[in-house]
Amino acid sequence: MTQRAVRGGTPQPPPTFDGVMLHERLRDALPTLTARVLDRLVDQVPVYDTMPGEQLRGEIQRVVEQGIGSFVDMLRSGRAPDENRLLALRQSAAKRAEEGVPVEAVVRAYHVGAQECLHQMLAHATADDLEQVRTATQLVFQFLERMTVTVVSGFFAERQAVLGEEQSARQAVLTALVEGADVPATAARWGLDVPPCYLVLDLAVGAHPDEALDGVSPAIAAKRKLRRLRVELDRHVDGTALTALSGDGGLALIPCRTDPDHVTTRDWSRLATAVAHMQRVAGADIMAGATAAAPQDVPAAVTLAREVRQVATASDRPPGLHRLPDVLLEYQLMRPGPARDELAALIRPLTDRPELLDTVRAYLHCGLDRRRTAHTLRVHPNTVDYRLRRAAEITALDVTTGTDALRVRAALAALDAEAAGSAPPA
Incomplete structure (x- = not known):
């Protein structure tokens, strides 16, 4: 499939500025262009400034050269980059996803490269090259469109795989903790660390008003509520929470870097604040029972947190975080x-x-x-x-x-x- 500009159905020759074909100008300037792109990435896209020097001047430099080379071929032939070139760029995007580089940084890198190519070409344009400038600009945008689709698809395919593996790991450790299985062995198998303590949350989540609206799918409204709740939980806790949540509540284990006997009032206050924010963002009442436990004591702690939450509900306590000291009398009675x-x-x-x-x-x-x-x-x-x-x-x-x-x-x-x-x- 050709992407070269046509006039009257006839393919046009490679664009030229001042009588010189643009693909030749870019090909000859490839080392200079590559260096300029790398300098701009380090200066303007912070994540590239944190990469090891051997990676930046090795793999990243090769990717930049491949990208510019693909555009040079497109200028010369009028055809989009072939699958071999696209595969290399897709694989590079997948590596960045695996390394945790944000997708916006990866996409921006290609835009920086395209800008430098355009600047290099326009520096040689004359007043008689208006039509050629239009053709070259169209090719730049067509190239960026193809690269963006390729890079984003490669990035998110890898990210989904990574997230799937991370989710499987978290669920395996959560199951081991709740069932009293061999937690250290399970965590080691999945490459996860086990903290000295978990803050155990048993949550009952009320309905969002949208779930009762005529014409609104209750299932969709509940999923939106749950998504907001999870995002807010992750935003307010240190480390990665292990969760088993649905639209009406569930369980969350919050990692804590101290042993259960040394969890402070400040720790509980921060967790209460997190629950309050979750309630506000989710748009629904949240009744939470909480306690702290060492990993081996999580099964009993899960039961206690659920009981505390049930007692707080039965004794007409307000929504929010409740611990055993808050409901001692009611719990016993x-x-x-x-x-x-x-x-x-x-x-x-x-x-x-x-x-x-x-x-x-x-x-x-x-x-x-x-x-x-x-x-x-x-x-x-x-x-x-x-x-x-x-x-x-x-x-x-x-x-x-x-x-x-x-x-x-x-x-x-x-x-x-x-x-x-x-x-x-x-």
């Missing part, structure tokens, strides 16, 4: 047994009077402040007083007194555990 049943029975009579039960809950959440409770419930403070008196008459527990307030809080936790039906096992 929600464990099945005769004591829990007796506690739940203390407050169960209010289940037939939801306005009284809601008022008792709100009063406790508002720190035993009747005015804050009234504001929260959007009722008059006198209404709060009346409802609390009625609750005390029915249950024989006065939540306005210190002793009974503790018993009522415990009874509510036990009642919520019964309702949730998913309390931690004894």
Whole structure:
């Protein structure tokens, strides 16, 4: 297939400036052009400045020469680069992907080369070469189009392969950690390091408003939410998180460079901030249970994080990060047994009077402040007083007194555990 400009269906001869064929000018200037392209890459594309000298003056220089040579052949013949030349450039792009060079840097390198070729040609153009300038410019853009497609396809084919291997490695290590298998052996097999500790997150993710919109695919909306959640998680944690997530939640293991006993308040604060950002970006509530564990203790930690999250949900805690110290009382009270049943029975009579039960809950959440409770419930403070008196008459527990307030809080936790039906096992 010819890409040379035609006039009236007749192929045109190779373009010339000032009577000299352009492919000859570029061929003769190849060493100078190559040096200029390399200098610009080092100066203007930072990743090339970090490459070892032998790579830059060896492999990268050969790739630049091949690219310019391909354009020289296109100027001479009017045909696009053949498959052999394209294969070499595609393989070079794949190597850059394997090395972690950004695709924009690779594409920009070809644009720099094309610019230098164009500058070299235009330096010899005269006023009589307008048509030839147009032809040469068209060929430059056609060449860039072909190179961009070739380079990007080679780059992303390799990147997908690398990502697939990385994902397989992470999933293999995650499975070994959760199942209590030989984690060091699994990690070594895949070439991954195992940190001294993981911050274990059990996540329950609510629905995004788009998932309920008429005409919007809930599956697509959920996938978009999940993608944003994953990106935000990776952005806020150090290292690579091991995850098993779906649209409604899942598990995340965050690597930590200290042992579990030395995880700091700052570490937990940073993780809580990450969860808050994930919630904001995902556009959905996130309830998270968290704990820290050495690799060999991850199976038990996964169970504990899930239980903490369930207890936080059942006890009406707000969305966000919750640890065992945050729900100690509720966690203990929600464990099945005769004591829990007796506690739940203390407050169960209010289940037939939801306005009284809601008022008792709100009063406790508002720190035993009747005015804050009234504001929260959007009722008059006198209404709060009346409802609390009625609750005390029915249950024989006065939540306005210190002793009974503790018993009522415990009874509510036990009642919520019964309702949730998913309390931690004894």
